[in-house]
Amino acid sequence: MRLKELSVELRHRIVSRHRSGEGYQNISAALKVPKNTVPSVILKWNKFGTTKTVPRDGSPAKLGIQGRRALVRESPDLNLIEHPWKDLKITVQQRGINVIFQFIIFNK
Numbered sequence: 001m002r003l004k005e006l007s008v009e010l011r012h013r014i015v016s017r018h019r020s021g022e023g024y025q026n027i028s029a030a031l032k033v034p035k036n037t038v039p040s041v042i043l044k045w046n047k048f049g050t051t052k053t054v055p056r057d058g059s060p061a062k063l064g065i066q067g068r069r070a071l072v073r074e075s076p077d078l079n080l081i082e083h084p085w086k087d088l089k090i091t092v093q094q095r096g097i098n099v100i101f102q103f104i105i106f107n108k
Contacts, residue, residue, distance in 0.1 A: 006033065006041065011051035014041045067092065 006014075010031065017027045018038075028035045041051070048054050063071075071092065 005053065006037065008052055011041050011045075014038055015045045015051055018042050 010033070013031060014027055014033070014037075017030070018024075022030075024038045024042075025035060027033075027038050044054075045051055
């Protein structure tokens, strides 16, 4: 069974079975959800204290961790104000990283 999102009731049943001491595999078999879904629901419940969908903080990063590391390796003293966009774009494209450049924010 593969769904985009589990219902709140089903997630609540997963958590209640976990709290009663039932194992991940037993919960998965009883509720007919994938084995990987059960621990992810339980971890989310432990972290946020709810089984409802929690919104993200802000928008997703346009440049991933590997992309940032590659740029820092290329030029450790990278400063976007002094670094020409054209050179930065060429450097990133040579490494095979696709990025929308107007949205990159570097936290240094």
